[in-house]
Amino acid sequence: MKLLILSDLHCDNNHQRLGKSIVPAVSSYIREVAPDRVLVAGDMAGGADRCIRYIEELEQNSGVALSYIPGNHSIWTDKRTDSWHEYEKLRDHHSSLIGKPLLLGTDWAVIGDMGWYDYTYREDSWSREECVSRKESYWRDAAFARWGMEDEEVTDRMLDSFRTQLEAHRDRRVVFVNHFIPYDDYVPISPRNKVWNMIRPFMGSSRIGDLLDDMPHVEHVIFGHVHYRFGTKRRGDKLVHCHPLGYTSEWQSQQIEKEIRSASCVIKL
Template sequence: MGRLAIISDLHMDINHLTPVHFQQIADHLKQQQVDHLHLAGDIANKKERALSVIDFFQNQGLSVTFHWGNHEMIDLAEDEIEGFTHPSFLNFHTYPLSDTHLLLGVNGWYDYQYSDLTNEKDILRLKQLFWYDRMIHRQGTDPAISHEINQRLREVLTTIPTDKQVILSTHFVPQSAFIVRQTGKYARWNHLNAFLGSPDFGAVLADFPQVQDVVFGHTHRRFAPKCIAGAWYHCRPFGYYYEWEMTRRFVKERQLTDSFQPTKIRGLLRQHDDDFAAYKQAHLIEELEQGITYIDY
């Protein structure tokens, strides 16, 4: 028996994670008897920072693999996105966890199908106005890139023997069951679902019974595991500090505001920097436990 831990959306720079925090995490993973750690994208906004996180955990004696999320991609050349040269990079490659279990990593992408908008020009205009990924330069349209990735996924899965059990990690959302549809004054947020993932990715997975578990993030919403077409889907991203349950408690315990709106809470937290920093260090592992996926194999 072994134990795999997968963390998506660590965002070490946005979350101001220091070596002290990483030491806490490494010590906790060892206490949890984790044999292999996989980081499922959005480790950091810069390639070198992301690689420094990989190095840190490896220097702690942990076995580590990773693939990219969209946040690293603004700092990558086109060929580095899908074919980065690093012994721990896992994109369309498998890592043998045991004689029976393989970890398969795939960056993934999106094709706009989750949006309630249907006009591609409107979606592209929205991306240029509001979405972080406007700074990523890729060859081809988003739907075309996503289609190519999904085809390649099928080709890779076809090569995996049916007697193997596959744990697949990706960054983007592969099933519509994990897309939240807003109503009322927040309905416009449904437009931005265009950039969350591809249901066609999940449709490919449904054709391969050896895929037992699928782990992803990107949405920054945490869900209970769901069994879809015979595979268990896990979405428990770590997310931004101003979205954390820990942060909600911090604000509530100190009665800092009557309502908690994550996008507006950052300025409030800056007014209590030292207090929140101490609180974060004290409660980081509690938050991590809500934003990590363990799979025993």
């Protein structure tokens, strides 16, 4: 079984920046790799409808089924709806992993959900109130992610979803997918980049990592969001994969095919 891992394609944003769609190049690469399944760890585009349109376009053009979990951009909305509406629309799509583990053969399961953040990555000197203030100043979720509850409460709900599914599949080896950073190793404090330090509280939750570390049957951990390609690293008995495509302004080159190849990972089960 061969899985192709992608994240943070931002098809809408990158189309605007490049003046052309990245879907043909991504589809061509999927056909070249010829995986049994493509897993995308969030942020296909902004809002559920755009995500679904790009998911279906990729599936049609590549001929390979895709499994998706939302990122923060995926649930962005305007004042006419809320983010749960976007989340549920993505949950109900055939590509969704939300509450629907993908069982592969007799041994493996792919388990995933969006995840969220709870300010556990803030600097020690920052209060929660300072994090909220910085979010309103620096982070677009403050305007477009409309949960109707606090970030910590959203994270609690995601952790409950993870825990329930992981417990229910202790008899299988697990590939875990969420959008947000589960381990603080991937959220270092920068001595030079003040903006990065400002947005660290919104990168994920150490509680997700704590849960995964208590689950020895989780063998692969996949996430994105950070827009930095950490690659694949071993963490104890797990392999951790972070290969986001990100925005064109963050690429090492303007060669779409080269960047897509660099921002991908193949897992053979």
